[in-house]
Amino acid sequence: MAEPPVMHYGRIPERERARWRVTIGGATASGDERTFSLDEVAELPPVEQLCDMHCATRWTAQGIAWGGVRARDLVELAPPAPEVSDTLVFAEFGYAANVPLADMLSSDALLVTHRDGQPLTPERGAPLRLVIPHLYTWKGPKWLRGWNYLLPENPDRGFWEQRGYHARGDAWREERYARRS
Numbered sequence: 807m808a809e810p811p812v813m814h815y816g817r818i819p820e821r822e823r824a825r826w827r828v829t830i831g832g833a834t835a836s837g838d839e840r841t842f843s844l845d846e847v848a849e850l851p852p853v854e855q856l857c858d859m860h861c862a863t864r865w866t867a868q869g870i871a872w873g874g875v876r877a878r879d880l881v882e883l884a885p886p887a888p889e890v891s892d893t894l895v896f897a898e899f900g901y902a903a904n905v906p907l908a909d910m911l912s913s914d915a916l917l918v919t920h921r922d923g924q925p926l927t928p929e930r931g932a933p934l935r936l937v938i939p940h941l942y943t944w945k946g947p948k949w950l951r952g953w954n955y956l957l958p959e960n961p962d963r964g965f966w967e968q969r970g971y972h973a974r975g976d977a978w979r980e981e982r983y984a985r986r987s
């Protein structure tokens with residue numbers, strides 16, 4: 807498939823880039839929330855990566871070139887408390903997804919600003935989207951606004967996880983649903 811379908815719930819945000827903020831909160835190591843501008847995110851080392859997208863509704867799009875920075879480089883600037891193993895990544899307008907901290911730290915987890923060499927378009931998630939190719943794409947919020955570090959006892963669930971979808975969502979293991987019926 808050349809072009810994956812555009813898929814998401816709700817509206818496309820139109821806030822100007824200069825006013826966009828990425829907020830990292832929850833159980834941070836310092837106990838404080840940290841906020842970054844997109845210019846600050848763009849100062850991290852640039853990465854380009856060619857990968858496939860796997861939607862849990864069973865389409866795959868091959869060979870998309872994403873450009874951005876590594877999520878783990880931002881985790882390093884705003885690290886979690888030692889007992890944290892999960893995150894809730896959230897987007898504009900309330901979309902959110904549970905992503906294990908280990909997946910945020912993997913070298914292929916990108917905070918994406920470019921797709922196929924061009925700045926992201928609004929419908930593809932501008933100004934920032936999370937891409938973790940080995941997870942189903944519902945784990946990659948478009949219009950990323952940040953994440954919260956979750957403590958093990960914290961029950962916060964993302965949009966699809968509240969609706970019975972899997973906490974990890976590994977595409978190769980076909981982890982679609984939390985429980986098999």
Ligand SMILES: Nc1nc2c(c(=O)[nH]1)N[C@H]1C(S)=C(S)[C@@H](COP(=O)(O)O)O[C@H]1N2
Pocket residue numbers: 810811812813814815816860861862897898901929930943944945946947948949
């Ligand atoms: N903010 C937000 N991000 C989202 C979604 C959404 O509903 N809202 N849907 C996810 C799902 S299920 C898919 S398959 C991909 C689709 O990305 P695309 O529109 O670039 O194909 O976006 C993901 N990111």
Ligand SMILES: [Mo]
Pocket residue numbers: 813860861862863943944
């Ligand atoms: Mo999806």
